[in-house]
Amino acid sequence: xxxxxxxxxxxxxxxxxxALNDASDVVFRPLVRTDADRLAGFLVGLSPETRRxxxxxxxxxxxxxxxxxxxxxxxxxRLVLEEVPSGRIVGLLEFSLDLHPEDIxxxxxxxxxxxxxDCRFGPTLADDYQGRGVGTQVFPLVTDVARRFGKKRxxxxxxxxxxxxxxxxxxxxxxFHSAGSFTGADGVRSLDMILDLDSLQx
Ligand SMILES: CC(C)(COP(=O)(O)OP(=O)(O)OC[C@H]1O[C@@H](n2cnc3c(N)ncnc32)[C@H](O)[C@@H]1OP(=O)(O)O)[C@@H](O)C(=O)NCCC(=O)NCCS
Numbered sequence: 001x002x003x004x005x006x007x008x009x010x011x012x013x014x015x016x017x018x019a020l021n022d023a024s025d026v027v028f029r030p031l032v033r034t035d036a037d038r039l040a041g042f043l044v045g046l047s048p049e050t051r052r053x054x055x056x057x058x059x060x061x062x063x064x065x066x067x068x069x070x071x072x073x074x075x076x077x078r079l080v081l082e083e084v085p086s087g088r089i090v091g092l093l094e095f096s097l098d099l100h101p102e103d104i105x106x107x108x109x110x111x112x113x114x115x116x117x118d119c120r121f122g123p124t125l126a127d128d129y130q131g132r133g134v135g136t137q138v139f140p141l142v143t144d145v146a147r148r149f150g151k152k153r154x155x156x157x158x159x160x161x162x163x164x165x166x167x168x169x170x171x172x173x174x175x176f177h178s179a180g181s182f183t184g185a186d187g188v189r190s191l192d193m194i195l196d197l198d199s200l201q202x
Pocket of ligand 1: 050053054122123124125126129130131132133134135136137156159160161164165166167169170173
């Protein structure tokens with residue numbers, strides 16, 4: 001089973017080149033410590049609507065640097081999609097390998113008992129990469145990463161906003177099922193969704 005330290009020491013172990021349906025290529029790889037400027041470019045470029053849907057802590061170089069500094073220091077695994085040949089980061093795919101007590105309690109309320117073999121996942125694509133099927137094309141790589149970390153199920157990191165129909169459809173078509181809903185401190189309703197990796201073919 002892979003560890004975060006192994007990935008940080010050898011990012012190539014999770015690096016894959018992916019040919020997209022439109023004939024362009026992207027590289028799927030772990031975030032590395034030297035990515036801060038490029039990751040900042042990604043965050044700065046996100047539209048207000050994408051920021052509303054994805055909710056990062058910030059959208060600047062300081063946030064990007066924090067994410068790079070966090071590599072292998074906590075339970076987070078961040079992967080990026082890199083456009084070929086520009087090298088521009090066009091997607092950030094985040095895993096949290098440990099569960100949050102609030103998630104455990106909320107899922108228990110829905111009759112689902114989360115376990116250490118479950119993880120949290122959240123994807124964000126650059127605006128010009130959304131709605132082109134890229135998230136779905138990269139999804140088998142995402143599930144492969146989860147499996148290599150010994151995970152059996154994937155839940156949504158922070159849920160998905162109830163008024164984000166594209167993301168909800170995206171999760172459904174990639175095998176996630178509804179697991180209840182909740183209202184955040186800001187009064188906004190979100191949905192919980194869970195994917196059983198054993199339910200996927202291949
Ligand atoms: C969510 C996200 C990762 C999905 O990746 P993607 O590449 O855009 O998704 P795909 O194109 O593979 O699939 C989207 C599906 O939703 C459908 N869709 C698009 N807009 C929709 C809408 N308004 N209502 C319902 N379905 C919609 C698409 O038709 C497609 O389904 P189909 O293949 O059955 O036709 C990406 O859109 C994104 O980064 N969005 C902004 C940030 C975000 O919302 N992150 C998730 C936070 S929980």
